[in-house]
Amino acid sequence: MICVIVKVKAKTGQRSQLLAVALEMAQAVGANEPGNQLFTVGEGADPDSIVFVERYTDEAAIEAHRGTPHFKEIGRRMGAFMDGRPEVQHRFVEAG
Numbered sequence: 001m002i003c004v005i006v007k008v009k010a011k012t013g014q015r016s017q018l019l020a021v022a023l024e025m026a027q028a029v030g031a032n033e034p035g036n037q038l039f040t041v042g043e044g045a046d047p048d049s050i051v052f053v054e055r056y057t058d059e060a061a062i063e064a065h066r067g068t069p070h071f072k073e074i075g076r077r078m079g080a081f082m083d084g085r086p087e088v089q090h091r092f093v094e095a096g
Contacts (some may be wrong), residue, residue: 001037001094002062006052007044009083018081019050021041021074022037030072035061048083 010018022041038055052094056062065071 002056004054005090007087007089008050010048011083015048016082021078025074
């Protein structure tokens with residue numbers, strides 16, 4: 001398993017809009033990606049950020065995620081509320 005934690009900073013005052021679109025992404029991933037074991041979204045410690053916690057079976061599942069139509073379409077919509085690029089804070093491999 002590969003776990004990834006990603007922080008996304010929202011434009012000032014737009015965290016709730018960013019979070020709403022991010023939750024759409026979480027639903028789409030859960031419904032369409034068998035290689036994804038966990039995809040959850042929460043508010044970051046920074047008042048203008050959200051955090052994704054993701055777990056994939058392997059590297060191929062991560063690449064498949066990035067190539068899905070929902071990743072591209074919903075990710076584009078998230079971009080309207082983002083202040084900069086997503087920041088991968090942690091990436092690690094779980095034993096097992």
